[in-house]
Amino acid sequence: MSPITPEIRACAEILTGDNVCVEKAKSLLREYHLPDGLLPVKDVEELGFVKETGFFWIKQKNNTTHKFEKAGRHISYATEISSYFENCKIKKLSGVKSKELLIWISLTEIYAESPTSDKITVKTPTGISKTFPKDAFMA
Numbered sequence: 001m002s003p004i005t006p007e008i009r010a011c012a013e014i015l016t017g018d019n020v021c022v023e024k025a026k027s028l029l030r031e032y033h034l035p036d037g038l039l040p041v042k043d044v045e046e047l048g049f050v051k052e053t054g055f056f057w058i059k060q061k062n063n064t065t066h067k068f069e070k071a072g073r074h075i076s077y078a079t080e081i082s083s084y085f086e087n088c089k090i091k092k093l094s095g096v097k098s099k100e101l102l103i104w105i106s107l108t109e110i111y112a113e114s115p116t117s118d119k120i121t122v123k124t125p126t127g128i129s130k131t132f133p134k135d136a137f138m139a
Contacts, residue, residue: 003082003094004048004057012048012055021047025058026139032085033115037139040066041077054085070136074099075107088112098122 021044026036043061078095089111109123
């Protein structure tokens with residue numbers, strides 16, 4: 001079930017169109033001191049953001065898989081991605097998975113220790129985390 005309720009939509013800034021949505025996603029990532037390449041989505045239909053709570057979503061036409069070469073990781077992005085933005089952090093992330101060996105593992109949090117940190121950490125629902133160079137996720 002989608003976390004995007006009519007009540008949330010009523011409070012949100014909602015954008016449509018691939019170019020506008022991709023640029024807004026990059027802008028939000030930079031605003032919250034995160035690498036602007038973390039969400040390499042394609043064919044975006046809608047982006048929503050509620051400034052008061054930090055709630056964010058993206059709807060794209062198809063699932064997307066991207067390989068972050070510097071991190072050596074394949075990441076899968078579902079047709080609907082949602083999360084909450086905080087300073088240096090994405091939390092309650094849904095719709096994003098990382099391939100580890102032969103299985104896809106959900107990611108629930110992505111964070112940097114501070115705006116000037118050169119590392120970024122990704123975390124799974126089980127609490128397992130892995131840290132990478134921040135520049136591995138720059139656009």
